[in-house]
Amino acid sequence: MNKKKESPRFRVSSNEAINMILRYIRIKVSEQIKAVSGIIVYLILFQALVLGIPILDASVIALGMVMVILGLTFFMEGLLLGIMPMGEEIGIRLPQKAKVHVILTIAFILGLASTFAEPAIGVLKAAGSSVLAWEAPLLFLFLNKYSSYLVAAVGIGVGLALVLGMFRFLKGWSLKPYIYILISILLGLSLYASFHPNLKHIIGLAWDCGGVTTGPVTVPLVLALGIGISHVANRGGENTEGGFGVVTLASLVPVIAVLILGMMFSAQVPAPMDDVSFFAPDNHESVNLFDSVSEMQDYAISKASYPAQLNAFNGREDDLMAYVAKIGSSEARLREVFTTLDNFRTWLVQNGSIGIKDQFSEILTLEAEGVAAANNPLDDLDVVTYISRNVSSALRAIVPLSLFLLAVLYFVLRERLAKADEVLLGLAFALVGMAVFGGGIELGLSKIGDQVGSNLPVSFAPMENHAGRSIIKGFDKELVNVAVQPDGSTTEFFYYEDHGKIKVAKFDAKNFDEIRKLYRYVPVRGPLFGRSPYSMAGILVVMIFAFIMGYSATLAEPALNALGLTVEDITVGAFKKSLLIQSVAMGVGTGIMLGVAKIVWNIPLFWMLGPLYLLLLVVTYLSTEEFVNIGWDSAGVTTGPITVPLVLSMGLGIGTQVGVVEGFGILAMASVCPILFVLGMGLVVNLRRKAFLKEYEPENLELTHEDVAV
Amino acid sequence: MKCVKINIILNKNLAKSVVDDLYALGIHQLFMEVGRSSLLNVNAGFTNILKRHNLVSYPVEILSFLVDEENETAVLGYIAKKYDLRSPGKGTIYSQEIDVLHSHPEYSGVQETHFKRKYTENFFHQLVGITCVVQRGEGDKISRISLNYGASVPATTHGEGSGVRDKLGLLRITIPPEKELINLVLSKHDTNPVMELYIEVGKLDEPGRGIAYVYPIKQGIVNTKISRSKTDQAASLEQMVSAIDALKGGMEWRKSSLEREATKHRDFLFDLTELNLICEEGKGTELTEAAMSSGAPGATICKIRFNSLDEDLELRRHIREICKMIVPTAKVQAIAEELSATGCFEDDAKAMLYSLPVDKAFTYRAKEIKKRS
Structure with a gap:
C-alpha cells in the first residue's frame, strides 16, 4: 500500500x-437462555415431579446454572469473534x-495439540470408574496406568485425521470414499475385537473416544480452518464446499487408533477372570496393571471380595489387617482408598478382625451427626482449587492452540x-467463557445431573433412599426375624413402625452398631413404575427420560450451534x-435411548453399532455430497460439554444398579444416530425439492452453439 | 470501458451444466455467487391454519460474466432457449450495461464467443432491478413482498456491512455486520409499489435498518413462478401469464388494479452510482476504508467464486470478495483514484472496479439540522 489515510x-x-x-x-444472553433453559427446567421437573425427590443444594445449583448461561454467552461470542475468524484467515x-507438506505438518501438530488441550481422558475415566480390573483387564489398564498411551493414540488419530482432511480439501476429493474405507476398517476391527475376551471390552471405549475427542474449541477451529483452506482448490472443488468433513475424520480415525493400541497390548494382560484368581499370588501378570504392589493392594481392599483381598496379601490375614489399620490412621490415605468414612466402616463390619475393630471402635459407632458428616465428606467445595482448576483448563484449551496458529501466521506465513483487536477480544471472551462455563457445569449441571442420574433407576428397580434414613435407638438383634425361601435360603428382616404404619424392613448387618445398640434404617423405594423390578414400564420411563434429556441437552451444545451457523x-x-440442530438433537436423543437399552439389557455394543453403520453406508451412498459432509460432521460435534456429563451420570446410575462391566457405548450411540437423522432429513428435503421443482430439470434440447441461430 | 454484464440465476443443481455450456461458448471466466430463492407454498395443508403462506427456500447459483454488446443477445438467447427460461420457475437471466473503470490483467474483461450468427429472442426491455440490503434474518420478510405482490422471484445472498461500524473501535462488535441482499428483477411499472412495500416492511425509514436501490436493466427474462401449487388445469396460471407476457413483449399489460398508491412522500436519493470492487479474499475491508476516505459511505462485502478455465495455477484462490458501494456519482472519479493509489489493481489484491448507474435509492437519513456551516 503506497498511501494510507487514517479514517477518523x-x-x-x-x-x-x-x-x-x-x-x-441482552440479545446474546437471551439466545443462550433459550438454548439452555430446556435442559435445566426438564431436569428439575423430572427430579421433583416424576422421581419425587427434593433437590439438594438448590442454591448452589442455581448459581451454577447462571454461570453456565453467562459462560456460554461469552464462549459463543468468543468462538464467533475470535477462534473461527482466526482459523478461517489462517486457512x-x-x-x-x-507448500503442501508444510500444511500437512501443521495440520498434524494441530490435531495432536488439540487432543492434549482438551483432554477427554477425564470424561473417559469417569465413564470407566466402575470398571473392575479382573473383569476387563485391558480396559482397566488403558483407563489407569496407561491412560497417557490412550491419550497419545487418540492424539495421533486426530492428527492423522486432520492431515487426511486437509489433503482432501487441497485435492477436492469427495468425502464418501473416505467414509466407505474408514467404516469398513472400523467394523472389521470391531468385529475381530468382539470375539477376543479382552479386546471386546475396549470396543465401547474406542468408539466413545471418537465422539468425545472433538471438543468445543477444536471443532469450530478445525471447521473454520477447513473453510479457509477449501477456498483454494482446483476446479471441480464442489465436493469440498464449506470446509466440512474434517470433524468426521477426526471422530473416526481415533477409533481405529485406539483399537490398534488395544491389539498391541492385549498380549501383555491376563484374560478376564474372577477376583479371587486375579489376586492369587501365582498370578504375576495382574501386578502389571498397577504401578506398584501396594497400589494393587489398595485396589483389592476397595473393590474386591474378602477372599480376593486375602490373596492380594498372599493369604496372610495379619498383613491385611495391619495394612488396613495403617490406612485407617491417616486421613489422606483413608480418602484415597475408601473415599468415604462410611465405606471404611462397612469394610470393618464385614471383614475386620476383632483386633482392628477394637482399634477403630470410634468409627464403628453410629452417631446420628457423625453419619451425616461422614457421608458427604467430599461435598464441601474448596474454592481455590475449584477456581484454579477451571481457569487452568480453559487456559489449556485455548491458549496453546491459538498461540501455535498465530505463530504459524506471523512466522511461517x-x-x-x-482485525487483530477483534480476534484478541474474541479469544479473551472465549477464555473467560470457558472458565465460567466449566465452573458452572461443575456446580450446576453435573450436580443436578448426578442427582437425577443416581436416582433414575428407582423408576424400574428398588433402591435405597439415603435421604430418608433414620437412626433407630435401642435396636437389638432379638428384633430380627428370619424368612425362608423355597430353596432354603433365608433373609433377615424386622418390623418397623413409621408414622403409625407397620412396615417390613430387611436387616443389613453393616447398618447395625452392636456396641451402642443403634441401627441405621434406610428405607427402600421403587420401582415407581410397573409392579415388579425391571418391568417394561419402568424401563420405558427411563428410556423416554433419556431421549428427552439427550434432545434438550444437545440444543444447548456450543459446537453444534457453531456448526449450524456455518451451515x-x-x-x-x-x-x-x-x-x-433439531434433527441432530432428535438423533442424539434416540442414540442415548438406545444406549440405555444397551446397558439395561447388556447388549454387546458391536451388535448395535454394526447394523447402524451398515445402514449409514447405504444412506450415505444415496445422499448428496452436501448432506453427507454436514451429516457426518454433526456426529462429531454432538457430544460436547453439556451432553457428556449428563449422559455419564445417567449411565453410571443405571450401570451401577444393573451391574454391568463397563458403561461405555452410550456416547458412541449418540454419535451414530444424529448422522442417520441428518442424512434422512437430507433425503426428505431433496425429494421434496425435486418434487416441486421438477420443472427445473433441463429438457434435453439438442442445441449446440453452432445451430443456435434462427 | 463500457460493456455488458450478463447475470443468470438458476437452481443450484443446474449450475455445473450452465458453466460447462458457457465454457464451450468461449466464456472462460465467470463469477458465481451462492444464493437462495423462495416460493410461496400455497398448498401447505394443515400448516395453512398457522401460517398463511409458508416460504419454501431452495439454493440458487448466480452466475455473471462480461461480454460485449454484439454477443449479448446471442448468449442470452442461447441460455434462455437451452434452459427453457421462458417457462416460469426455471430461472432469471438479464443483462446490464456497466463501465469497467480499472482492472487487474487477470480478468480478461469482455469475452469473445463462438457464435457465427446472432440469435434473437423476444426479451423484455421494460425491466428494472431492485436490491435491498437488510440485517441478516430480515431477508425473508422482504422476499415475501414481491412474491405476495405477484411481481417476480427474488434471489437472496449474504454479505457483511462495512462502514460506520468499522469506525466505532471495538464497540463495533455490538452491531452484527451480517447482511442479507435481496435482488429482484421486475417490470418497471411495479417498481414504485414494491419499493414502497420494501420501505414499509423493512422499516427502511428508521436508522440502521438498511437500504434499497433501483437500477436499470437492459433486457432479460424474469422468473415469475411465485408459488408452489398443484396444477389441475392444462396450464398453470403462471404459465398463462408468462405466455401472454411473451405475446405482449413485456409485463406492462398486467395493469395493476393491485397497484397501490404510494401513500407517503418518500425522500429518494438521486444521482448515485453503484461501484463494485472485486478483490482477493481478505482485502475488502481495507479497500473499503480507502474508498470511504474519498467519500464512499460504506460497502456491503460479499463472497463470490471466480471461475476461470486458465489451468496454469495449481492452488488457486477462487474465492473473491465483491464490495458493493452506493456512492454519489460526483465522487466516483475521486474514489477510483483513491483506490488506484492503494495499488489494489496490481498483484497485491487483484482488483477490478466497475460502475453501474442507480436510478434512485432509499435509506434513513438523519435530519440535517445539526449540520454546521
Missing part, C-alpha cells in the same frame, strides 16, 4: 455506548504461502491478522440452522 474514529457518547453494549448483551493464507451461512439460508 466515529465518536459515540458514553451514554450511547452503554446503551449499545446493554442491547448487545485462507496457508495454501497461498506454504509472515502475514498479519486483519446456514454457507448455504445462504437454504439450510436453516434450526433444522440441522
Whole structure:
C-alpha cells in the first residue's frame, strides 16, 4: 500500500455506548437462555415431579446454572469473534504461502495439540470408574496406568485425521470414499475385537473416544480452518464446499487408533477372570496393571471380595489387617482408598478382625451427626482449587492452540491478522467463557445431573433412599426375624413402625452398631413404575427420560450451534440452522435411548453399532455430497460439554444398579444416530425439492452453439 | 470501458451444466455467487391454519460474466432457449450495461464467443432491478413482498456491512455486520409499489435498518413462478401469464388494479452510482476504508467464486470478495483514484472496479439540522 489515510474514529457518547453494549448483551444472553433453559427446567421437573425427590443444594445449583448461561454467552461470542475468524484467515493464507507438506505438518501438530488441550481422558475415566480390573483387564489398564498411551493414540488419530482432511480439501476429493474405507476398517476391527475376551471390552471405549475427542474449541477451529483452506482448490472443488468433513475424520480415525493400541497390548494382560484368581499370588501378570504392589493392594481392599483381598496379601490375614489399620490412621490415605468414612466402616463390619475393630471402635459407632458428616465428606467445595482448576483448563484449551496458529501466521506465513483487536477480544471472551462455563457445569449441571442420574433407576428397580434414613435407638438383634425361601435360603428382616404404619424392613448387618445398640434404617423405594423390578414400564420411563434429556441437552451444545451457523451461512439460508440442530438433537436423543437399552439389557455394543453403520453406508451412498459432509460432521460435534456429563451420570446410575462391566457405548450411540437423522432429513428435503421443482430439470434440447441461430 | 454484464440465476443443481455450456461458448471466466430463492407454498395443508403462506427456500447459483454488446443477445438467447427460461420457475437471466473503470490483467474483461450468427429472442426491455440490503434474518420478510405482490422471484445472498461500524473501535462488535441482499428483477411499472412495500416492511425509514436501490436493466427474462401449487388445469396460471407476457413483449399489460398508491412522500436519493470492487479474499475491508476516505459511505462485502478455465495455477484462490458501494456519482472519479493509489489493481489484491448507474435509492437519513456551516 503506497498511501494510507487514517479514517477518523466515529465518536459515540458514553451514554450511547452503554446503551449499545446493554442491547448487545441482552440479545446474546437471551439466545443462550433459550438454548439452555430446556435442559435445566426438564431436569428439575423430572427430579421433583416424576422421581419425587427434593433437590439438594438448590442454591448452589442455581448459581451454577447462571454461570453456565453467562459462560456460554461469552464462549459463543468468543468462538464467533475470535477462534473461527482466526482459523478461517489462517486457512485462507496457508495454501497461498506454504507448500503442501508444510500444511500437512501443521495440520498434524494441530490435531495432536488439540487432543492434549482438551483432554477427554477425564470424561473417559469417569465413564470407566466402575470398571473392575479382573473383569476387563485391558480396559482397566488403558483407563489407569496407561491412560497417557490412550491419550497419545487418540492424539495421533486426530492428527492423522486432520492431515487426511486437509489433503482432501487441497485435492477436492469427495468425502464418501473416505467414509466407505474408514467404516469398513472400523467394523472389521470391531468385529475381530468382539470375539477376543479382552479386546471386546475396549470396543465401547474406542468408539466413545471418537465422539468425545472433538471438543468445543477444536471443532469450530478445525471447521473454520477447513473453510479457509477449501477456498483454494482446483476446479471441480464442489465436493469440498464449506470446509466440512474434517470433524468426521477426526471422530473416526481415533477409533481405529485406539483399537490398534488395544491389539498391541492385549498380549501383555491376563484374560478376564474372577477376583479371587486375579489376586492369587501365582498370578504375576495382574501386578502389571498397577504401578506398584501396594497400589494393587489398595485396589483389592476397595473393590474386591474378602477372599480376593486375602490373596492380594498372599493369604496372610495379619498383613491385611495391619495394612488396613495403617490406612485407617491417616486421613489422606483413608480418602484415597475408601473415599468415604462410611465405606471404611462397612469394610470393618464385614471383614475386620476383632483386633482392628477394637482399634477403630470410634468409627464403628453410629452417631446420628457423625453419619451425616461422614457421608458427604467430599461435598464441601474448596474454592481455590475449584477456581484454579477451571481457569487452568480453559487456559489449556485455548491458549496453546491459538498461540501455535498465530505463530504459524506471523512466522511461517509472515502475514498479519486483519482485525487483530477483534480476534484478541474474541479469544479473551472465549477464555473467560470457558472458565465460567466449566465452573458452572461443575456446580450446576453435573450436580443436578448426578442427582437425577443416581436416582433414575428407582423408576424400574428398588433402591435405597439415603435421604430418608433414620437412626433407630435401642435396636437389638432379638428384633430380627428370619424368612425362608423355597430353596432354603433365608433373609433377615424386622418390623418397623413409621408414622403409625407397620412396615417390613430387611436387616443389613453393616447398618447395625452392636456396641451402642443403634441401627441405621434406610428405607427402600421403587420401582415407581410397573409392579415388579425391571418391568417394561419402568424401563420405558427411563428410556423416554433419556431421549428427552439427550434432545434438550444437545440444543444447548456450543459446537453444534457453531456448526449450524456455518451451515446456514454457507448455504445462504437454504439450510436453516434450526433444522440441522433439531434433527441432530432428535438423533442424539434416540442414540442415548438406545444406549440405555444397551446397558439395561447388556447388549454387546458391536451388535448395535454394526447394523447402524451398515445402514449409514447405504444412506450415505444415496445422499448428496452436501448432506453427507454436514451429516457426518454433526456426529462429531454432538457430544460436547453439556451432553457428556449428563449422559455419564445417567449411565453410571443405571450401570451401577444393573451391574454391568463397563458403561461405555452410550456416547458412541449418540454419535451414530444424529448422522442417520441428518442424512434422512437430507433425503426428505431433496425429494421434496425435486418434487416441486421438477420443472427445473433441463429438457434435453439438442442445441449446440453452432445451430443456435434462427 | 463500457460493456455488458450478463447475470443468470438458476437452481443450484443446474449450475455445473450452465458453466460447462458457457465454457464451450468461449466464456472462460465467470463469477458465481451462492444464493437462495423462495416460493410461496400455497398448498401447505394443515400448516395453512398457522401460517398463511409458508416460504419454501431452495439454493440458487448466480452466475455473471462480461461480454460485449454484439454477443449479448446471442448468449442470452442461447441460455434462455437451452434452459427453457421462458417457462416460469426455471430461472432469471438479464443483462446490464456497466463501465469497467480499472482492472487487474487477470480478468480478461469482455469475452469473445463462438457464435457465427446472432440469435434473437423476444426479451423484455421494460425491466428494472431492485436490491435491498437488510440485517441478516430480515431477508425473508422482504422476499415475501414481491412474491405476495405477484411481481417476480427474488434471489437472496449474504454479505457483511462495512462502514460506520468499522469506525466505532471495538464497540463495533455490538452491531452484527451480517447482511442479507435481496435482488429482484421486475417490470418497471411495479417498481414504485414494491419499493414502497420494501420501505414499509423493512422499516427502511428508521436508522440502521438498511437500504434499497433501483437500477436499470437492459433486457432479460424474469422468473415469475411465485408459488408452489398443484396444477389441475392444462396450464398453470403462471404459465398463462408468462405466455401472454411473451405475446405482449413485456409485463406492462398486467395493469395493476393491485397497484397501490404510494401513500407517503418518500425522500429518494438521486444521482448515485453503484461501484463494485472485486478483490482477493481478505482485502475488502481495507479497500473499503480507502474508498470511504474519498467519500464512499460504506460497502456491503460479499463472497463470490471466480471461475476461470486458465489451468496454469495449481492452488488457486477462487474465492473473491465483491464490495458493493452506493456512492454519489460526483465522487466516483475521486474514489477510483483513491483506490488506484492503494495499488489494489496490481498483484497485491487483484482488483477490478466497475460502475453501474442507480436510478434512485432509499435509506434513513438523519435530519440535517445539526449540520454546521
